[in-house]
Amino acid sequence: MNALRQFYLEIPVVTRAYTTVCVLTTLAVHLDLVSPLQLYFNPTLIVRKFQIWRLATTFLYFGTIGISFFFNMVFTYRYCRMLEDGSFRGRSSDFVMMFIFGGVLMTFFGIFVNLLFLGQAFTLMLVYVWSRRNPLVPMNFFGVLNFQAPYLPWVLLCCSMILGNTVWVDIIGMGVGHIYYVLEDVYPSLSNGYRLIKTPYFLKRLFNEHIERNYQAPAEDRPGGFRWGGEGQPLLPEQNAAGEQQEPADQAPPAAGAPQ
Secondary structure (H helix, E strand, O other): OHHHHHHHHHOOHHHHHHHHHHHHHHHHHHOOOOOHHHOOOOHHHHHHOOOOOHHHHOOOOOOOOOHHHHHHHHHHHHHHHHHHHOOOOOOHHHHHHHHHHHHHHHHHHHHHHOOOOOHHHHHHHHHHHHHHHOOOOEEEEOOOEEEEHHHHHHHHHHHHHHOOOOOHHHHHHHHHHHHHHHHHHHHHHOOOOOOOOOOOHHHHHHOOOOOOOOOOOOHHHOOOOOOOOOOOOOOHHHHHHHHOOOOOOOOOOOOOOOOO
């Protein structure tokens, strides 16, 4: 029991909070404590009845407990944790900002495609961003298909089509993930680019993150494979040692000649 508790507490905070709430929401539905009718995304009820909680619960319910729920939670936990432990390490506030950005866009797109629950689309967004930030990672699909990480979302899309599931969930998740990837990883690396998605100060304070204006992340933590600037300046002491000759410290001044 202690080992299980230790494992749970070692999960990064955002991943732990999100996956826990997802599991508890599904358990609450399974135990008939709440109904899926109280959780699904309904813009009319949100606006007219002020049922604001639906904006969040649409991302928390993954269907009845079964094989599909198990696979969804494994994917959600795995890629959420790899992102938080990888490119978002030490930047949990930025990770939460990614959640907010993705949730807002998916809610907007969900109005037009009439999707009731957006949890699977949210998972696809996490998978897409991770796959683009880790382009060289080899993947294996049930021991049959070998491919690189950027093709993983497309493989999952094909699986949804084969199983007869609606592809709009995958398309929205991949689309929102791509928008985030372009705005966060591609555009800032351009000559005149800059970060368009800025994390509010209160989120950084909430996670007790130290804020530095000229902070440069270590090379291994920089996502996307782009040049992020700040490659390092040459060390002046090394230049002096290579290009200048130091005068001996104990050199005595020349003696003055006596006047004739």
